Structures are given as C-alpha cells and as structure tokens.
Amino acid sequence: MEPPKGFMTVEKALSANAKSTIVLTDPSIKDNEYGIKLSFFSKMEFQVSDISSSDLIVLRSVRVQMNSNNISLITTKSPMSEIHILKSASIPRDASFRKPLQWKSTSPSSKSSYLLPSSNEISYAVWAFSKAEEMYLPTDQEFQEKTVQAMNVKDKFTLLSDVSAGETNQYAKYYDLVGQVIKIFETSHGFVELQFSDYTPNSHFYDHTYEENTSNDENHDSYGYGNKSSDEAEDRSWKGPFGKFTITITAFAENASQARSMEAGQWCLLKNVRICTGDAGTLEGKIHSDRGRVLIQALDTNTEPSLVDPRLKEALRRKKDHWKTFNKRQTQKSQHVQTTKQNTSTSKKIRQEAEQKATVGLNENVRCSYPDEPIIGIREILQPEKIMVQSSGKTLWAPFTNRKYRANVRVVDYFPHRIEDFAIARRVTEYEALSDHSSGEDSDDNNTRGQGNHGRFASKVVWEWRFALQVEDAQAKNGEDRVWLLVNNSQAQGLLGLDDDASNLRLNPQLVQNLRNQLFHLWGDLEERIAAGLPREDDDIPPSTDESFLSATSQTRRAGDQPDADDSDNELDTTTNTPLSAQSGAATGQTSTDPVTAHISTNEGKSDVAPRNKPFTCCIQQYGIQLSEKDPSKANAGNGKRWQRIFGIHGTTIPA
Template sequence: MAPYPSSSSAKLASRKKDLPSGYTSIDGILAETVPVGKLVNVMGLVKDYQVPIATNGKGEFSLVTFYPAEPDMMKDHKCTITIYDKSIELDDELGLAISIFRTLKDMPKPTAGDVLVINSARVQSYREKISLITNRMTSIHIYSASEIPKPPLSAVGALQPSDDKRPPGEKEHEYVSWLYHYTDKESIPDVATFQKNVDQSGHTKDKFCTLEHVVDGKFCDVIVNVVKAPFDEVEKTTLWVSDYTENDSFHKFSWDGAKQLGERDGNSYDYLDTNIRGASKWAGPFGRRSIQVTCFEPHASHVNSEVQMDQWIRIRNLRIKTGSNGLNLEGVLHEDHNFSRRQVDILRLDGREEECDPRLKEAIRRKADYEKLKKKQLKSLYANESGESAGTKRKAETSDELKNNSRTRRKDARQVALNKVEELDRRAEERLDLNDLVKCESQEQPLTPVPSIIEPVSWKTTVESEAVTLTLPFACAKYRTNVRVVDFRPRRLEDFATWRKSTEYDVLSDYSCDSDSESDDDDDHGLRDHHSGKKIWEWRFALQLEDGDPKSKQKDRFWAVVDNIEGQQLTGMDACDLREDPDVLHALREQLFKLWGNLEEAKLQELQRQITKQRRIAANQPPPSSPMNNDLEYSRQEIGGAENKNQSGIKISNKPFACCIRQYGVRVREPNPLRADAGEHHRWVRVFGLFGTKISG
C-alpha cells in the first residue's frame, strides 16, 4: 500500500496557488519555452533517484590571504534526480531530470515524494532531451515528505539541514506545503519499488577507460580527439584518435623535423616505419599517444559523413586488438546487434564548464598540457641546435633550513597582525553602515585597508652576501576589504558584455592560453570582428574602488577587473548581447544600482556637461563665467555640471560594501629590454580582480 495520501483531494482542489516569483514550471522547461543555457529556479516532487557515480573531476581553489591553496583532488560524482510538479502531474511518463555534479559528501539524498527546491540550475539539451545540470552556484534544498504539513501551514519544519547560505524564504515554504498536498502522486513509486530502482542504478557497469589502460581483447568506451581525418576505404573507414595519454603498445610518432636538426635514429625523435599510414606528414600528437581505429558498416558511413579532424568523439564498445604487424594495438568497430544506439557520438563543446562531461574535460586538459610541453620542448631543441644556451646555472642562495625559517617568520608575523586588527575590523564594520545588499565570502578573513592593498610589495633577499630589498612587480594575494565604487569601465552598460569565438578549451575554467598565441589568434588577418561562427558572450568590465571608510585620510583608488565567472556571481545573470536584449540590460542596470547607487546617473550628467562644453566651443561661445556670455542655457548647464563635481569629477552617493579582491600579474609585450622583467620582450603588469562577491536579490 502506498504511503501517500489519496490523490482525490488534488484532483478536486479548486484553489490555485501561483509559483513564487522567479520560479519556472516544469512543463515550460520541457516544452523548450526556456532557452537552452539559461539559469532557472524550479521545485518539484521526487519520483526517481540514481545514486552518485564517480566522474574523476577536481575541486576548486580556496580563499587564502597570501598564498594560493593546492587544488582539492577529491573526486567529483554525478547523480540524477527526476522531479515533477503540478503542471505535468497527469502524465506519468514525464519528468525533469537534474544532473548533479558534486563531491560525494555534498550529494543530496532524497526519498520518494520529497520536495526539491533548486536555484540557479542550467537548462541543457543532452541526447535531444531537455534536462537541468548544476553548476557551482546551484543550491539544492530538500523538504522531507513525511514532515510537510497541510497548507496554509509553512513547510519550514520539513526543510532538511544544509550548508547552503541561501535558504528558501517564507513564500517557498508556503508553496511547498501546497505543492505537496495538492499534487497527484500516482507517478511516485512506493517505498520498496523506489529503493529497488535506486539500488539497481548503482550496479551499472562502466566500461569507460583512457587509452593508456587498453589491452588486447578488451571492449571499452573511450572519449578521444580525432587527430587524423577519416580515410574512406570503400567498405571500411580508418581514423586516428588520441586522448593524450601514452601506451607502450601504440605506434610511436615523432616530429618530422627531427633529422633536419641533426637527430639520429634510436633517440627520442626517431622516425616510424614508412608503412604506417600518415607517418610522413604527422601533425601530432607525438610519441605513443595515438591509436588507429577501423570502422566497418554501418559505422563507416556515419564516420565518413559526420566526423571531422580535431573533433572530440565518444566511441562505445570499441574492440582493442593487436594489429597485423603483431606489435601495436589498434581499435575495431564492427556492427554490434546488442547495441541499439549509435556507437560513435560527436561531443559538442559550447564553452560551459558545468555542462561538459568531466571525462572530456580531463582529456582536453591533457591536450592543453601536451601542447604546452611540446612548445617548450621544441623551443629548447631549436635553442640547443642553434648553439644558444641559457648560461651557467646559478647556485642555490638559501638552504632548506633558511627557507623554513623564513616561512615560519612570515606565518608568525601574519598571526600577530591578525590578532591585532581583528577587534578593529569589527568596530570599523559597525560604524561604516555597510551595504547589506552586497555579500562576500570568507567573512572570517581579516580586513585589509585599500592603501595596504595597492602598496608595492617588497622582498628582502641576499645578493653576494649583501642584503637587498627588491620591489616585486606583483604578488599573488587575496584580500577582504570595504570599498565603494567611484567609476566603471566601459563607459556604457551596453558594453559590459563582449563576445569571442568559441574554442574547445572553453570548458576548462582554469586554463590560461599563452599570451602570444592568444593575441595571434585574435588578430588573425583582422577577421575576428567578422566571425560568423558561434559567439561566446562574457562579462568583461572594471570597477574603480576607493576605501569605504569616510574618515580615511588617504582616498587611494584602484581598478578591479570583473571577469565572466565573477560577473555571473556578482550580478546573478548570464552575459548576452545587451544591445539586442533591452530587458536584460534593464535588469542589469537595476542590479548595479544596488551596488553603486547614483553613479551611472552622475556619469551621464558629467558626459552631458562635456558634450555641452564641446558644443559651446564649437559655437565660439565664451565660458559661463565670462560677462560676455548671454547664453543662459549653456551657462546654466555648465555651471550646474561643475557644482555636481567632486574630486573625481562627479558627485556620487552610495554605501560602502564588503568584497574580496585578488592581486595577480599578467604578461604584456614590452619592446624596451630594460623593462622586460617577464622574459624577452615581455614585462609583468599588476592587476586587481573582484571575486567572491554577490549582489543579493
């Protein structure tokens, strides 16, 4: 017997209750009225739960005061929960699947009929089906079905404990009670059936493996990059693929230019046998990183027509065997009557990290590491062959004991400083009347005043037995501080979002392209502005900040850049073409008003004053203070603008707020060799960036 109340009350209920503001009904998502990629808030009853499986993902960096933390190497997991709401209650086959990526300890564990409230999940289309996928901003809250009271009582007592700092509000609590008691529950399995389905979901055999682990006779699923285009051989098709792992049983490909630089056979750059297809003009990857795959019908036709060079593909049930030379492994894909679905899928990359298969993400990361290694090795090879040398090696200046002592001294000094300013920080925040609409993370971190943030960092060392103090170009540091916004760039909000062309590396949030190659790509024949492919819209703007303490004698200011990820967190919005979407532009303006008050209005007034002045000069009008000036309109506008100015040129009214700031360095081109402190023709530039800060509401 089902443990749920009769559904007759739900069917006969005449009273309707609207979804809380900001939430979307499930039928609207499944009907694709919500565009793919948009962040949504939903709530619904749990009808299915698939237990977490490992995905080999990685965690995030944590906030520290001076030094970056090591990455969290705990494996990520994925679970899938299917929910429904009143909009689809009469169709037992319908449900909205939610793919949740988190560490195992953070995974939700709902039971049948529990109500889920999910905020900031992204709509995705996977295998031609609409579903949701979580990201690092997604929050999930569970209301236990057995403890949800009947309306109009609030369901707050049924809310399970959570580490999320953004709990649902009273409107959500009230709607959960109504949703649970007035929704048909025929599609929810009983406790025994639900648990049986959960147990079975954990017994699925995963045949996925990387190429470094394939052996003769093994059938496996692989995610690989096409490194040599398919070659049609009438009844079959061959292609070369790689996932950038190495296998001693693979063919060895070497750089074609090795012998041109005097390399000999037998070393790390030796050539392959000439009977291997594609060895003469092999573009990479070099070494034993690639395997040949032979596809027979019906796969051959599909591969010939759809698969192209440099695409990422998933191959299922690939048979590994020893090739005809008796030495190297190769892959074979025959027709498999046990597989009703296609065995070769093209993996689309849309630049969203949270929607990318973590196994594909790791493969792309390996490719990025390989490209950097190859570039470094070839550069070193050219330098050695041309007689260049890096000079004699320097001897170590300090011993391990000295390093440890230095580290200990810095640690002790920081601890003393933290204890001294902790009480001062608390008092300062009380009297500043901070903007409570802006929140920042890591409240336990001590406050750092702006003058200390922008002060150049000195480093004491010893050179030839003499103490020397060096001024570093930048420091890798993170701070929490109280500031107010006094200016922004670009000048217009419409330009706060910009676009770039999509690449496969977009799925790696921590990947940083080489500055040289990046600039070369951007300026490729001047075609960037005319790019006709897929455009990735990103937030890219900067805020000028000053110390939030009105009693501070030093009104030091600095610019803090806001990148795409931090722009999403700050505004709670995804970037788009703001010139084509006035509704999003209006919403952005309303959000930023909470951050900087009348700053935009004051800047517009200043701009209007400048335009008026330019018109006066163009019309040969005298200055407003001149007794010869009879043009009251020009005089009134210019004098009014001047009265509205403060030290920065504009008069603003806004509250200070708490935020997190990080300092880092970027390499820029530098033709002057005396200033090139970041390698040949490059120098370091110190940059500040905003992070971990959010405008509420």
C-alpha cells in the first residue's frame, strides 16, 4: 500500500448513538475550510475526548463513500481499518527524529493486529505538520468548545410508537426517526408526502386494514375505464403494513428534492421531524427547511453488518416479526374459512345426496363404502384422462387410470345370463408357490405335460365367483350412460355376503337359490325378465365339470389374472409376477381373456329389457389389464400386449 496522505488535526467532533465523526484536513485540501469527515464507532478503543486540535492521525483501510454529494470516510471491519493517533506535542519537528513515538493505535476489533506507521509515513507527517499555519485549524479553546457542544447534542431519536404532538406551535415536538418509506406521493404544491413506518404501532395513526385493501382490489378497474389509470390505482393500493403502523410525513424545499430521489422500500433517517395533528385527527409529520441542510438520509442495508446503524437493525427485526405474525394470523383465518367452507360443502353434499336419494328412491338394501366421497355420474367416470409422457413431453390420452368412485346406478343387464354360470373353475398348480412363477407364462396342460400322474397330483380344481353387471346412471334417460362392472371372486364375496364359497353351481341348487335371493335385493325381477327371453337349456347337457371344460377354462382364466380390486397396491402383473403399483402405469396385469372379461371388453350394447329395479349407491374402481394384441400399432403395453380399461365393483355389500 502506498503511504497514505497525511491526516492532520481535528477541527470539530460530533458524537451520537455509538457513532462519532471528526473532520480532518491536510495540505492537499488546505483551501477547503470544511475538510473531510471520518466516522467511526464506539467500539474503537478511544473516545472523542482523546483527540485534540492539530493531533496527527494516520488511517489505513478506511472506506470512501458519498453522502449528500460529499466525500467522507468510514472505518470498516472487512478489511480491518486502523487508526493511529499522535498527540501534536509529540510530533517531531524534523524527519531525523529517531526516538520511539507514542502512538495511540486502535481498530474496530480489539483482537486485530496492526503495524505502527512506517518511517515514510512519519516523514510525510512531519512535512505536513510544517504546513499547519496554511490550513484552517481552530485554536485549542475553539476546538474544546466545539467538542463539548458536540458531545452535549440532545439525542432526538424516537420510535414512532412514542411520538406525540405538541400542544401548540410554540411547544412543537421534533424527532429523529429511522424507518422505511412505504409509498411516495407528489403533491400539487411541489411538496412530497412519504408514507413512513418503523413497524411500531401508534394508536393515533391511520388504521390501514387488510379487509379495506382487499375491497379496493375487488373494486379496482382492471381495464382503466375509470377516472384513474390502472398504474395510479395500483400505486394507491396498500400492500402493508396493516394496522396503525404508518405515518404521513411531508417534506418541503430541499428535503422534498431529496425525497423525490428515493424509492418505496428505501430505509432512511429522517431528522428534525415536527409531529403535529392533522385535519383527520391522526398524527402527521413535517420536515421543513433548516438553513439549507438536507434532513433525509438514505440508509444502506446491503453493507457489512458491523456498519449498519443499530437502530436500522432493530427496525428490520421488527419488520420481520410484524410480517411473520401477520402471515400466521392470515393463515389461521384462511384455514378457518376453508374449514367453514368444507363443513358447508360437506353439509351441502350430504343434503344434496339425501335429496337425490329421495328423488331417485335409492335401494336401501345395498350399502356402499366411503360415504364421505362425492357421487360421480357415469358419464364423467367414462371420460378418459390425459397424461404427460416424460420422455417426449407429449400429452396423450391414457388407456386407463387407477381411480375409485361412488355413483348412483341400477343394474340393467348381467353376464353370464344364467346365474348357474356365475362361478368358474380353474386349476391351481404347485408352481404357484414359487415367487418367480407367473401363472400366465404357461398353460396348465404345458405345466403337466410329460410329468405323468405327478402333474395331475400336483394340481387341483378350485371354483371362484366371476361375473359382470351392466349398470346405468340413476339419472340416465333412454338407456344412456351405461358401463359394465366386473365382479371377481373377492369382490363377489363382499357383495353377496353368502356363507358359502363359490362352487359348481350346477351341482349345488341350494347355493344357487341363496345367490338368487341375494341378487333379488340388488336387481329385483331383472333375472326373471331376462331369463324369459333366453332359449331353454337342454336338460341332457351334463354340468360343466368335465375335463374339456376345465381345460378350456384353464386356458382362459388363471390364478392372478384378475386381482382384488380393493387391494391395488398388491395387484400382480402376470407377465412379471410383481406388484403393479411398482410399475409405470400401476395396472392390473392380464395376459389372456376369460369369457366374462371378453364379453365386457367388446359388448357395449344396450339391454333389451327396460329396467324397473331401484338404483343403489355403488363403489366403482377403474384399472387396466393386459390383453394379447397381434396388431403392433395397437400394442401400447409392449411385447404384443395392449391395455384394456376395466371397471369393477368394489366396497359394495348386500347385507344378508
């Protein structure tokens, strides 16, 4: 670093709120009677009283700044500033002086180390001191008088919460304030109004309410058709702080010019603000001309923390706490409103469902789970959904979605058309105990081929419920809004509520009768009306328990083909034997088609029998299964497979 300019002599001293200012001069500015100001903080290891007129001061690493168009200096912690003071009586009269000098050295940090002034710096100081008579230096008496006067300056800093108006102009009250400019308005008389806050409340301020601001936003003329422009209306809208936290301060003359150069959001120090009571009965502030002095000083928050005015730090903390409290209160209000809306919505939904139930005459013999879920129309349920393909970013129609609904429906058809066929047989092999075995990878015949009787003994025949119901929306007209619902074994058990499991119904007339009685509660006389239109079954045809039936059945229906619709997390893809919830698309896997699935996948026709049974509330689940597909353009599931959307019944019960 080059040797600094010689800094000579203290001209005057000023101390206020942990910061002191002294004025320095040297031969380079000898014609400038005002000198250059140096500001430092009380953390320095000396006080203003330690300095006298004509003392020598050497500075290192001080910051140069502009304040009110004047250059000034200020000490910093980064880099660490150094101040070295040598009393005027100890200054050598020539550069050949070799005795150690009694420097009083300090820095903003007591732990910092520093070097005493070098011989070059001392030589320059000796030369500068020899020019003292050419500079404007006060006498010792003048200096002491100014020092005492500066030390006795009354601290007028006050929080806005503590300001008040004088009883008369003769007893007016003046304050120094530190806060934030919220808004700036130019008046027709050339004055400037500042909306100013230090985030402390005063009961005599205007009350800016949040509700008032919301109302103004709602009444705002977005298209600018009113008397005010959209920009002006936006400028007039109040964004906070809300409550009695803000005062209007009017700046005049040179202070108005300084105010115009500021922006909303600027933090500043306002000096000598006169507080009075306005026409509306609220407190207001005035900054009048004071012998040409600018009484509005911008404060910088983007600087080293140690240099930030402590009063500004406290105001920043108050602002942070203010908005934290305000946002918490608004969140609580919003949650309360949302809860009220939800309760109102729930009550409305319950009322609407009760009205709908009364209107359509719902069947009370059927119960549906998830009573809090809304009723969805069949037409809406049938609407496909769009998905975003991450790899390409394209939006495509999803072949299916995993969804559950509640709907008011009535049964208009069923399949198979003979309830004796509502159960099917299949073989269970010993290989299904293997975790890596997929029941769809080979047929039962392939599993047992070449194994002799060992294959026969290793498998057994089981019977499972499997049928489908075609339902239409309770509000539908002219046979519209219909969908087929698959009922697999587990869902049939829950729906029917029978004590007996599925079996060969052609050999179990009692179970058929129990089944018919339960279904009567669901669909009334629908079976009798459909059965009347069916061809008479040949009594000589044996029950479907022969080997040909089992072989055909095992080819088209295998263990795991149709999952439990309630347990979507445990659905298995029969091509991978893994839970489909862990796969892309999370769907039910099926690689072959049983007669029931084939029927509901292709039969979209309408029943010829007009429904007369009561509608009921039903839980419906949508999912997807994999079917073999020879056309590559349709094989959207890959490997010669395509996805087929299926709707199934779940969570619905006919109480016994």
